[in-house]
Amino acid sequence: MSNIGWKDVLTDDMPVDLAHEIDIFEGQMELMGQGKLDEKVFAETRLRRGVYGQRYDNGQRHDGFESRELDFDEADRIKGPDTLWHAPGMQRIKVPGGGLSPEQLDVLAQVADEYSDGILHITTRQDIQLHFVHIEDTPDMMRRLAAVGITTREACGNSVRNVTCCHLSGVCRTEVFDATPYSEAFAQFLLGHDDVQDFGRKFKPAFSGCESEACGLVMMHDIGYLAQVREVDGKLKRGFKVFVGGGLGTVPHQAKVLSEFTSEEEMLPLVQAVARVFARLGEKRNRNRARIKFLVAKLGIDEFRRLVEEERKTLPHDDRWTAYLDTLPQYEEKPAKPPTFLNGQVHSAEFNQWFETNVYSQRQEGYSVVTVNLPLGDLTSKQTWELADVARKYVGDNVRATVEQNIVLRWVSDSDLPSLYEELKAIGLGDSGAGTIVDITACPGTDTCKLGIASSRGLAGELRTRLTAKSASLPDAIKDLKIKISGCFNSCGQHHVSDIGFFGNSRRSGNFKMPHFQVVLGGRWRDNAGSYGLAVGAVPSKTVPEVVDIITNRYIDERAKGETFQDWIGRIGKKEARGMIQPFMQLPAFEQEPDYFSDWGDPRVFSLGDIGIGECAGEVVSLFSMEISPAESEAFEAQIALDENDPARADALAYSSMLKAARALVRTQFLDVGDSPDRIVEEFKSRFFDTELFFDQYAKGKFGQYLLDRHQNPNPNPDNDSAHRLIEEALLFIEATHACESKVGGNVLVEI
Amino acid sequence: MITPHRLSVKFYFEELSVDAESFIPVFHRWIREDVVPNELLLDVADYKHILDGPAILLVGHEADYVIDFTDGKPGLLYVRKRDLGADLSNALDTTLSQALNGVKLTESDVELQGKLKLRTDGATIVLLDRLNYPNAASNGDGVNTAASAEAQLSDSLAALFGADATVARVDNDAREPLTFELRAPSAPDVDTLLSQLGTGN
Ligand code: HEM
Ligand code: SF4
Numbered sequence: 001m002s003n004i005g006w007k008d009v010l011t012d013d014m015p016v017d018l019a020h021e022i023d024i025f026e027g028q029m030e031l032m033g034q035g036k037l038d039e040k041v042f043a044e045t046r047l048r049r050g051v052y053g054q055r056y057d058n059g060q061r062h063d064g065f066e067s068r069e070l071d072f073d074e075a076d077r078i079k080g081p082d083t084l085w086h087a088p089g090m091q092r093i094k095v096p097g098g099g100l101s102p103e104q105l106d107v108l109a110q111v112a113d114e115y116s117d118g119i120l121h122i123t124t125r126q127d128i129q130l131h132f133v134h135i136e137d138t139p140d141m142m143r144r145l146a147a148v149g150i151t152t153r154e155a156c157g158n159s160v161r162n163v164t165c166c167h168l169s170g171v172c173r174t175e176v177f178d179a180t181p182y183s184e185a186f187a188q189f190l191l192g193h194d195d196v197q198d199f200g201r202k203f204k205p206a207f208s209g210c211e212s213e214a215c216g217l218v219m220m221h222d223i224g225y226l227a228q229v230r231e232v233d234g235k236l237k238r239g240f241k242v243f244v245g246g247g248l249g250t251v252p253h254q255a256k257v258l259s260e261f262t263s264e265e266e267m268l269p270l271v272q273a274v275a276r277v278f279a280r281l282g283e284k285r286n287r288n289r290a291r292i293k294f295l296v297a298k299l300g301i302d303e304f305r306r307l308v309e310e311e312r313k314t315l316p317h318d319d320r321w322t323a324y325l326d327t328l329p330q331y332e333e334k335p336a337k338p339p340t341f342l343n344g345q346v347h348s349a350e351f352n353q354w355f356e357t358n359v360y361s362q363r364q365e366g367y368s369v370v371t372v373n374l375p376l377g378d379l380t381s382k383q384t385w386e387l388a389d390v391a392r393k394y395v396g397d398n399v400r401a402t403v404e405q406n407i408v409l410r411w412v413s414d415s416d417l418p419s420l421y422e423e424l425k426a427i428g429l430g431d432s433g434a435g436t437i438v439d440i441t442a443c444p445g446t447d448t449c450k451l452g453i454a455s456s457r458g459l460a461g462e463l464r465t466r467l468t469a470k471s472a473s474l475p476d477a478i479k480d481l482k483i484k485i486s487g488c489f490n491s492c493g494q495h496h497v498s499d500i501g502f503f504g505n506s507r508r509s510g511n512f513k514m515p516h517f518q519v520v521l522g523g524r525w526r527d528n529a530g531s532y533g534l535a536v537g538a539v540p541s542k543t544v545p546e547v548v549d550i551i552t553n554r555y556i557d558e559r560a561k562g563e564t565f566q567d568w569i570g571r572i573g574k575k576e577a578r579g580m581i582q583p584f585m586q587l588p589a590f591e592q593e594p595d596y597f598s599d600w601g602d603p604r605v606f607s608l609g610d611i612g613i614g615e616c617a618g619e620v621v622s623l624f625s626m627e628i629s630p631a632e633s634e635a636f637e638a639q640i641a642l643d644e645n646d647p648a649r650a651d652a653l654a655y656s657s658m659l660k661a662a663r664a665l666v667r668t669q670f671l672d673v674g675d676s677p678d679r680i681v682e683e684f685k686s687r688f689f690d691t692e693l694f695f696d697q698y699a700k701g702k703f704g705q706y707l708l709d710r711h712q713n714p715n716p717n718p719d720n721d722s723a724h725r726l727i728e729e730a731l732l733f734i735e736a737t738h739a740c741e742s743k744v745g746g747n748v749l750v751e752i
Numbered sequence: 753m754i755t756p757h758r759l760s761v762k763f764y765f766e767e768l769s770v771d772a773e774s775f776i777p778v779f780h781r782w783i784r785e786d787v788v789p790n791e792l793l794l795d796v797a798d799y800k801h802i803l804d805g806p807a808i809l810l811v812g813h814e815a816d817y818v819i820d821f822t823d824g825k826p827g828l829l830y831v832r833k834r835d836l837g838a839d840l841s842n843a844l845d846t847t848l849s850q851a852l853n854g855v856k857l858t859e860s861d862v863e864l865q866g867k868l869k870l871r872t873d874g875a876t877i878v879l880l881d882r883l884n885y886p887n888a889a890s891n892g893d894g895v896n897t898a899a900s901a902e903a904q905l906s907d908s909l910a911a912l913f914g915a916d917a918t919v920a921r922v923d924n925d926a927r928e929p930l931t932f933e934l935r936a937p938s939a940p941d942v943d944t945l946l947s948q949l950g951t952g953n
Contacts, residue, residue: 006883056794063784071792072813086813088794106927113929114757114880117809117816119799132797132811134834375801382822383805385927428803447797461801601798603777 006140013147021153022146025049026139027633032079041629043080044619048626050092050155051138053080053615054131054448057087064604079135082613088132090448091116092155093145096187097165097180097207098126098401102388105399107148109384111141120384122377122405124441124494125204126164127155131448153191156615158199160275163187165207166215167402170333171362171369171410175209176227177238179216181331182267183207183225185324189268190275194671198279198623200290204247205271207240208528217403218528219255220246220497222292223274226528230261239263244274244304245296248491252532253293256301258308268321273311276671277304284620316672333411336396339366340415351421354432359417362410368417370409371434372424375464376442376457377405379429386427394420403494405441406434437474437481437552438467441494445487445504446599450612452487454504454515454541458600460485466545478552481565482525485517490614495520497529499565500551505538506608509587515541515599515606521551521577522569534569536577539584542596547581554580624741627664628734631657635730642723651718654730658707661737665694668741681711694740703729703736753840753897753904758880761851762820762829767869772800772807775819778863779810787857791815791850815847817854828870830854831880840901844877844908849949856942872913872939876922877905879930887930898930905932912948914938 011019028045031037059070070087077085093108100108108128112120115137116130123129133141142152154160163183170178186205190196196203207225208216218224224243229236239261246255262270274292281299283290296304347355360369372387379387391399391409398410412420424430433439440463443449445456463483467474486493486503495501501520506513516538523533539547559568569577590597597606638653659677662684666673673683685708688694694704706729715722776796783793792813800807804824810817818829830851836843855870879885885897898921906919913936922931939945 004883009883061783061795064780065784068784070794070813088811088813110882110927114882117797117811118806119797119802132816378799378802380802380805380822382928383802385925428805458798461798464801601773601776602796603780 006143010143010147014143015146015149018146018151018153019143022139022142023637024630024633025142027636028629029135029139031632031636033077033085037629037632038621038625039078039081040619040621041625043083043615044157044621044626045629046079046135046138047157047615047619048154048159049138049142050094050152051133051135052090052092052156053083053450053612054087054089055446055450055452055610055612057084057089057450058082058612059084059087060610062604062607062609064598064607067607067609080615080619083615085135088134090444091130091133091138091141091152092123093128093130093150093152094155094162095126095128095150095401096163097169097183098167098403099180099184100399100401100407101148101397102391102399104145104148104150105384105388105391107144107150109381109388111144112384113381115141118381119378120381121444122374122379122401122407124403124405124443124492125162126167126401126403127162128401129444131444151191154196156202158201158620159203160187160190160193160196161202161204163190163205163207164216164221164403166209166213167400167408168213168215168360168369169207169209171364171367172209172213172215173361173363174213175363176229177209178331179207179209179225179227181324181328182227182240182264185327186225186267186271189320189324190271193272193275194667195272195275195279197626199275200282200284200620201287201292203275203278203292212527214497214525214528215403216528217494217497218243218246220248220252220494220529221255222247223258223271224255224528225267228261232263237263240267242270245293245301246529247291247293248494248496248532249291250288250489250491252491252496253297254532255293256296258301258305264325265322268324269312269315269318270308272315272318273308276311276315277307281307287620333398334396335367335398335411335413336392336394337411337413337416339364340413341366342414342417345418347418350432351418354421354430355417357432357436358434364411366414367410368412368414370412370417370420370424371402372407372409372429373431373434373439374406374429375431376440376460379407383427383429387424387429390420390423390427393423404435404439406439431468433468433471435482436471436479437483438464438471440464441482441484441498443486443490443492445485445493446602446610449487449492449614451490451614452504453506453608453611454487454517455599455602456485456487456493456502456504458602459502459517459541459544462600463545463548467548475556477556477559478565481552483548489518494529495523496532497523497525498533499523499525500548501533502544504541506606507538507540507587509597510589512590512597513606513608514587514597517541517544519547519551519581522566524566531566534574534577536574537581537585539581540587540596541599542593543584547584550580624664624668627667628661628737628741631660631664631734631737634660635727635734638723638727638730642720642727645720647718647720647723650723651715651726654723654726655710655714657730658710658733661734662707665737665741668744677711681707688740693744694736696736696739703732706730706733753900754884755836755839755843756879756881756885757883758831758833759836759843759847760829760831760878760880761847762827762876762878763851763855763870763872764825764827764874765868766871768826768867770864770867772819772821774863774867775808775810778861779808779817781863782810782857788812788850788853815850827876828854828858840904841908844905845949848912849946852942852946852949856946859942870942872942872945873936874939875934875936877919877932877934882929885930887924887926887928901930902932905934909934909936912945914940 165183225240243255442460446452484498502517524530634657641650917936
């Protein structure tokens with residue numbers, strides 16, 4: 001029994017390509033363990049599978065008095081630059097559009113309690129994160145997720161990140177049409193696509209069904225799609241207004257219009273052209289300027305658009321551009337129950353309160369969307385499978401994670417609402433106040449993020465507790481304000497687009513540092529993150545609850561009838577706004593207020609000593625390095641197959657590893673080589689073999705010949721000897737590929 | 753039997769007059785003072801906002817210590833994650849002795865002393881390994897690992913907790929990990945248990 005692993009048990013349940021990718025990743029882990037893989041290449045490889053670093057993984061932790069070494073075993077073993085192998089990490093799990101089925105929830109809950117700390121965390125981009133995960137557990141975790149159709153591929157790293165989509169798409173009262181199947185087709189098309197492997201930075205897409213609501217947050221994304229219908233030749237056509245170059249971070253950018261209308265047929269080729277332009281011209285050396293927003297700003301949107309249009313003309317045709325359209329008519333969500341209505345029965349005050357804030361009446365009569373308000377985006381494994389059962393009973397597969405770190409149950413038949421509420425309450429998930437001032441968003445911050453400066457989660461928890469305690473008496477004017485908190489200027493908590501936003505920083509008082517939050521006021525969540533807030537000054541972390549009171553009270557007192565928070569901030573101006581928080585900017589000395597010198601939920605005396613080098617930017621390594629690495633891993637797997645007395649598999653893997661290596665080399669000159677072995681070998685031969693570029697000084701064409709021979713004359717019955725020989729040849733071939741690449745250099749500009 | 757991927761033991765509070773938050777500074781101090789032998793302590797995670805769940809975690813490399821309120825039953829949960837030993841029996845010894853050591857540290861902590869008490873006459877034991885210890889009637893191949901594990905736990909635990917100690921499988925959801933309930937009416941105190949396990953002082 002001991003030799004059977006998840007890999008064996010789940011063979012038939014995993015999609016073959018996912019299973020193979022995970023095997024390759026496991027092989028790369030093995031090679032890394034043997035010191036045979038470059039640390040940066042491995043770091044980027046794992047990041048592209050969602051395997052992220054976590055705070056203290058450089059082996060240092062400040063205990064409030066001094067920085068201490070964390071004494072992990074095998075201290076010289078690493079999983080990336082300055083990142084210890086055994087230090088726990090974060091696993092990001094990509095959830096396109098936030099869509100989850102009960103079956104997926106079940107498995108997520110199980111991997112969370114076996115491999116992390118039993119808590120699932122919903123992120124601000126509809127992903128799920130698990131923390132404190134050991135890297136050695138990740139391949140099995142990925143297998144278990146793959147078996148229920150979840151991939152972690154490209155959840156991090158310099159690639160296309162999770163494709164987000166409004167959680168109300170399809171049931172929304174204001175949408176033009178349901179963007180969900182488009183976002184799914186988009187995500188599928190780009191996942192692992194050749195043209196998205198060579199970005200200098202991450203690339204975040206978002207889809208939205210309408211312009212005025214917030215859910216899609218199109219304006220703050222690298223690329224964003226707003227559903228539109230146009231009359232073309234007398235017929236109504238679906239398509240999108242396409243935005244490009246938005247983003248938060250230190251310097252937030254509003255996206256620019258790339259195209260007023262891109263038809264559904266052109267959606268995929270257009271993004272492919274954008275990807276190519278970004279890969280070719282985007283900044284690679286300076287990570288701080290590598291997002292597409294900087295390229296768009298540098299070139300100007302008109303020039304950028306021209307380049308994209310030019311690129312579009314050169315793209316080789318791909319049937320997948322339009323193939324997805326045939327599947328659209330079949331796309332539908334099935335409610336678990338027929339529509340019904342809430343009769344006039346009297347309900348408890350508690351239910352009514354929950355109904356007011358957590359229930360959205362769908363476009364489809366008799367159905368509602370229920371928001372499960374998760375404190376700080378967290379739920380336990382146990383709650384997760386309990387929630388899965390609630391979903392099975394009331395809504396089936398219609399579950400989505402939201403960018404406000406909640407989960408929604410869609411297609412709840414209205415008369416079920418009271419019993420659903422009771423069931424959610426029984427599992428500790430019945431909090432009301434979804435989307436209101438108590439429903440605070442926070443990034444991971446100093447809890448787990450290497451870049452965190454102040455405790456965004458600690459502060460969010462504190463504000464939530466205090467505001468919930470007085471929520472019944474909060475005036476309507478402020479009930480619906482949004483508070484969003486980031487632990488540093490990188491803005492993962494999306495503070496720029498909240499009414500009252502905060503991001504962590506620090507100030508000195510005497511000899512000590514004091515955790516602070518910069519106050520950012522008046523951002524606009526609606527209109528797809530329509531405008532960004534105003535930074536007015538930094539206050540000590542411990543004063544923030546009071547600062548929130550001062551600001552909200554002043555707004556209540558001063559606002560004109562119907563005046564929104566944004567308008568009010570606009571009216572009073574930055575100077576006045578700063579005046580409100582000025583009194584908190586006088587810093588007490590340590591002896592006066594020692595409590596100010598530690599953060600929320602963390603009694604250690606505050607320090608910046610734990611800030612590490614974040615992995616958000618990924619590692620900039622060449623496309624070739626990224627593509628040759630799986631080849632090496634496959635050659636390694638071939639050796640294992642041989643050890644296991646499976647020469648046929650060993651032979652196939654060795655051959656495939658040579659093809660991968662050749663393909664990587666060909667793609668330094670010709671990106672569109674495709675996947676067909678004949679084509680790869682043909683291109684390899686004409687570009688590198690016949691030109692003698694591949695030739696070794698002494699061995700000449702010998703190594704290249706190995707691939708040509710194996711390709712022309714496959715061995716129908718490989719035995720151990722022949723497979724062994726082929727593996728040796730594959731290893732030499734891969735070496736020669738490296739040598740050739742460094743001799744010739746690709747035309748893909750990158751640096752390590 | 754094969755070592756499970758993870759193994760946890762939860763001892764329950766008989767008295768608890770401090771709130772979950774009070775454990776945060778305590779756990780930070782434990783890290784600073786490196787109070788647990790043979791374990792590397794890493795950080796404290798605060799989940800007190802979750803209702804009836806793990807509230808405060810002392811996260812370690814080999815194990816986590818959790819102030820846990822699951823099902824409304826407060827207890828100290830010890831989750832052994834690495835270096836469990838060569839087989840189930842070893843894993844149980846390691847987990848129990850470290851968990852009991854945790855109980856002792858908690859009860860005798862300078863900030864907590866007198867404000868709480870844990871009981872040894874019952875515990876929940878969980879085999880977090882759905883591959884090797886599925887929570888099912890049988891493994892599908894007719895082998896009933898759960899029953900074998902139960903027998904093994906009963907033997908080992910009766911030797912420690914007294915002849916009247918019983919171990920019963922908890923009839924929980926199949927998605928939950930394989931779980932056992934120890935009842936030990938005549939259980940000895942923590943020190944005696946630790947010395948029997950060979951780890952007392
Ligand atoms: C320099 C490094 C980083 C930058 C510039 C950065 C920037 C951002 C921005 C602007 C967002 C949110 C806005 C959007 O949706 O586009 C975001 C999302 C997020 N970031 Fe970061 N981030 C960095 C590093 C990290 C790290 C180290 C962590 C924690 C391990 C982290 C955790 C998150 C999370 C949880 C989200 C929600 C995103 C998702 O699920 O994809 N970020 N990041
Ligand atoms: S905003 Fe800063 S602290 Fe928060 S997750 Fe992003 S990088 Fe980390």
